Amino acid sequence: MKLSQLKPGSRGIVKEFTDLEMSVKLMEMGCLPGEEIIVERIAPLGDPIAISVAGYQLSLRKQEASTIILHS
Amino acid sequence: MKADLRVALVGNPNTGKSTLFNALTGLDQKVGNFPGITVDKKIGYSDLPDSRKAEIIDLPGTYSLYPKSQDEAIVFSVLADRNSDVNPDLIVVVLDATNLKRNFLLYTQVADLKIPVIIALNMMDQADKAGIKINVDALSEKLGVPIIPISARKNTGIDDLKQAISFANKVALQQDSIDVSVFASELIARIGDEIKVDNPYFALQLAHQHENLKFLTTAQSERIEELEVMYSFHSQKAQAAETIARYNYINDLLFDTVEKPQAAQSESTSNRIDRVLTHRVFGFVIFIGILMFIFQSIFAWSSYPMDLISDGFAWLQAYTHQVLPAGPATDLLADGIIAGLAGVLVFIPQIAILFAFISILEDTGYMARVTFMMDKIMRKVGLNGRSVVPLIGGFACAVPSIMSTRTIENWKDRMITIMVTPLVACSARLPVYTLLIALVVPDRTIWGIFNLQGLALTAMYVMSLVSAVIVAFVFKFILKAKERGYFIMELPVYRSPRWNNVLLSMYERSKAFVLQAGKVIIAVSIILWVMSSYGPGDRFEKIDQKYEQAQYKKIPEDELQRLIATDKLENSYAGTLGHAIEPAIRPLGFDWKIGIALITSFAAREVFVGTMATIYSVDGDADRLDTVQDKMAKAINPNTGQPVFTVAVAFSLMMFYAFAMQCASTVAAVYRETKAWKWPVIQLTYMTALAYVASLITYQLLK
Numbered sequence: 001m002k003l004s005q006l007k008p009g010s011r012g013i014v015k016e017f018t019d020l021e022m023s024v025k026l027m028e029m030g031c032l033p034g035e036e037i038i039v040e041r042i043a044p045l046g047d048p049i050a051i052s053v054a055g056y057q058l059s060l061r062k063q064e065a066s067t068i069i070l071h072s
Numbered sequence: 073m074k075a076d077l078r079v080a081l082v083g084n085p086n087t088g089k090s091t092l093f094n095a096l097t098g099l100d101q102k103v104g105n106f107p108g109i110t111v112d113k114k115i116g117y118s119d120l121p122d123s124r125k126a127e128i129i130d131l132p133g134t135y136s137l138y139p140k141s142q143d144e145a146i147v148f149s150v151l152a153d154r155n156s157d158v159n160p161d162l163i164v165v166v167l168d169a170t171n172l173k174r175n176f177l178l179y180t181q182v183a184d185l186k187i188p189v190i191i192a193l194n195m196m197d198q199a200d201k202a203g204i205k206i207n208v209d210a211l212s213e214k215l216g217v218p219i220i221p222i223s224a225r226k227n228t229g230i231d232d233l234k235q236a237i238s239f240a241n242k243v244a245l246q247q248d249s250i251d252v253s254v255f256a257s258e259l260i261a262r263i264g265d266e267i268k269v270d271n272p273y274f275a276l277q278l279a280h281q282h283e284n285l286k287f288l289t290t291a292q293s294e295r296i297e298e299l300e301v302m303y304s305f306h307s308q309k310a311q312a313a314e315t316i317a318r319y320n321y322i323n324d325l326l327f328d329t330v331e332k333p334q335a336a337q338s339e340s341t342s343n344r345i346d347r348v349l350t351h352r353v354f355g356f357v358i359f360i361g362i363l364m365f366i367f368q369s370i371f372a373w374s375s376y377p378m379d380l381i382s383d384g385f386a387w388l389q390a391y392t393h394q395v396l397p398a399g400p401a402t403d404l405l406a407d408g409i410i411a412g413l414a415g416v417l418v419f420i421p422q423i424a425i426l427f428a429f430i431s432i433l434e435d436t437g438y439m440a441r442v443t444f445m446m447d448k449i450m451r452k453v454g455l456n457g458r459s460v461v462p463l464i465g466g467f468a469c470a471v472p473s474i475m476s477t478r479t480i481e482n483w484k485d486r487m488i489t490i491m492v493t494p495l496v497a498c499s500a501r502l503p504v505y506t507l508l509i510a511l512v513v514p515d516r517t518i519w520g521i522f523n524l525q526g527l528a529l530t531a532m533y534v535m536s537l538v539s540a541v542i543v544a545f546v547f548k549f550i551l552k553a554k555e556r557g558y559f560i561m562e563l564p565v566y567r568s569p570r571w572n573n574v575l576l577s578m579y580e581r582s583k584a585f586v587l588q589a590g591k592v593i594i595a596v597s598i599i600l601w602v603m604s605s606y607g608p609g610d611r612f613e614k615i616d617q618k619y620e621q622a623q624y625k626k627i628p629e630d631e632l633q634r635l636i637a638t639d640k641l642e643n644s645y646a647g648t649l650g651h652a653i654e655p656a657i658r659p660l661g662f663d664w665k666i667g668i669a670l671i672t673s674f675a676a677r678e679v680f681v682g683t684m685a686t687i688y689s690v691d692g693d694a695d696r697l698d699t700v701q702d703k704m705a706k707a708i709n710p711n712t713g714q715p716v717f718t719v720a721v722a723f724s725l726m727m728f729y730a731f732a733m734q735c736a737s738t739v740a741a742v743y744r745e746t747k748a749w750k751w752p753v754i755q756l757t758y759m760t761a762l763a764y765v766a767s768l769i770t771y772q773l774l775k
Contacts, residue, residue, distance in 0.1 A: 020308050020309065020312065024138075024308050024312050024315065025140065025558070025560055026560065027316065027319070028135050028136045028177060028315055029174065029562070030174035030177075030319075032315075032316065032319055033316075040346075041346065041350065043350065043444055043445055043448060044351065044355050044356065044445055045445070045448040045449065046448065047447070048447050048457070050346075050350075050563055054173055054174050055170070055173065055332075056171050056174065056562060056565075057342075057562070057565075058560065058561070058562055058563065059440075059443075059444045059559070059560075059561050060558075060559060061447070061558070061559045064560060
């Protein structure tokens with residue numbers, strides 16, 4: 001399952017990434033395999049989304065969230 | 073000032089690095105540029121307990137040494153270039169105690185460069201409140217580095233940190249974090265041999281970043297490129313592997329030194345605030361409300377201090393005429409320089425208020441939420457959520473805003489933001505708008521709460537944003553993207569604004585405005601005064617001779633002087649120039665006097681007011697020293713006998729100022745940021761064309 005499919009309020013654990021370039025950026029921000037992600041909210045216009053990861057909040061676009069694969 | 077020790081502050085964004093910088097240096101700081109690039113270099117001085125003086129450099133916040141934007145790129149090059157005059161003797165890494173894991177990534181990278189380092193563990197009060205227990209001594213021992221717990225906001229621990237800075241070692245004693253040679257051992261060894269670097273992590277960083285490092289010679293950079301091909305080095309794969317290895321190390325490091333409360337936290341305050349501030353409906357309503365409040369306040373709160381300043385200068389101008397002997401030098405001082413300066417200084421209250429609001433919005437974390445809410449709309453028109461900050465900053469001044477686009481990683485998004493930012497109604501347009509609105513819009517309250525003049529001003533501001541968006545949309549189809557855009561951004565927790573930071577920003581921005589605009593305005597005032605006081609050939613003598621004739625003897629003295637002055641102005645160099653462009657601007661409703669103002673305004677918009685002051689004081693009789701507004705209100709078109717500044721003319725002028733690129737500093741900033749004359753030239757051309765057309769339509773519709 002992709003992060004972009006997660007509903008607000010639900011959580012998942014990062015399994016892997018489908019995009020190397022994006023993964024480098026996300027991992028530097030603390031979004032690593034094994035980390036738990038909570039989808040906090042979605043922007044008023046439906047994109048981007050705000051997630052909690054590694055103890056802080058990060059916002060990213062849905063398209064970027066779709067490169068993060070979660071454990072099912 | 074010569075310092076005994078140079079210290080660089082390094083840390084993630086939102087870790088309170090700037091607050092610490094202010095706490096360490098007080099007001100003893102200045103903003104400059106790093107050599108060759110335009111990233112702001114904030115330098116301050118701090119007195120250490122052992123009576124030495126430390127020079128503190130505040131480096132841009134970054135999450136890692138691998139830069140994502142131009143701002144961040146400066147961090148590694150400052151730390152790496154041992155020969156540069158900003159290379160630090162000591163690095164203070166500022167860590168956010170409430171989010172140690174992510175913060176430590178940057179620390180481990182910096183530490184591996186083997187420059188002496190100490191850790192300032194900031195936000196200890198917040199960490200305590202959140203129930204995070206950090207065993208500082210154990211952590212310090214594991215790292216081999218002094219750790220100083222501080223709270224920069226509460227100003228605690230600052231003396232301890234100064235003490236630690238003065239005791240710091242001259243050699244790096246920190247423990248190795250990870251074995252970097254595993255990522256590309258042969259490549260690292262070869263680069264080390266050939267470029268003469270003994271630090272393996274430094275060599276690895278050269279492999280990643282050599283293309284952007286100015287201190288490497290072309291030959292060195294090309295050699296590194298060859299070596300990379302030889303050892304089939306893949307930068308992104310190596311970065312990914314390094315990041316994972318570093319986080320593994322950090323997990324081990326923090327495992328028995330940091331304790332976090334396990335119990336599920338109740339919903340944080342920030343989340344509850346966000347539920348309202350980023351709400352589907354209320355979010356936008358609140359945002360628009362805040363913008364309207366800001367503009368109403370700029371008008372309302374600044375009127376009293378502005379009156380004081382302009383009255384003060386009118387008095388000074390009259391006083392100068394009184395005490396100094398009459399003559400060209402006195403005229404130049406009173407009507408040229410003092411009148412010109414008055415035109416600028418009067419806007420300090422408005423600029424200070426605007427910058428106070430912008431700094432509050434950024435400080436509280438609200439600006440990040442605006443970015444979050446607006447990203448989707450902005451993307452539709454070819455911009456990016458991050459473009460919101462430069463665009464809103466554009467209300468203050470396009471120059472720092474264009475510089476702040478460096479945080480936009482994507483080239484195309486950044487270029488479009490640069491191209492449209494000067495359309496946003498900046499503070500230099502404010503004087504022009506205020507003056508013209510006060511001339512033709514009645515000072516009335518409508519619907520109980522809105523001032524009609526304030527509403528007209530708000531309309532000009534809204535129009536500027538709308539035009540920026542439309543132009544951005546056009547550029548979206550013209551420019552070709554160079555790389556994929558992305559938007560990964562931290563949403564910092566809400567904090568109350570730091571009032572001394574707000575005050576500092578008000579002070580610094582106003583000072584910069586006065587110094588930059590002041591120079592231009594004094595120069596322009598003098599040139600303009602000379603050009604309007606002297607004429608080509610013997611025209612002035614002929615005018616004098618003409619009025620000597622018998623038929624003028626019957627006219628009262630006052631009237632005669634006015635006739636002579638008007639005739640002289642029209643025949644002066646400035647008048648000649650104004651007349652030369654009059655045919656082109658007549659369809660816009662402008663006469664040759666406004667033409668002179670348009671020409672001088674191409675240096676800077678706010679010169680308009682000073683120009684008007686100069687032209688009308690040369691024109692009128694010198695004893696009556698009214699404010700510019702009174703003079704303009706009384707200006708009569710000699711052909712029609714009607715006032716010059718009708719509603720049509722005033723609005724046509726405002727349209728011209730809204731769209732025209734009349735700012736030499738912006739042109740220079742765009743050139744610096746894009747490193748090509750092509751962009752400022754395109755910008756100047758499209759904006760001038762837009763200004764002409766908008767002005768033409770406005771005048772023809774309203775006249």
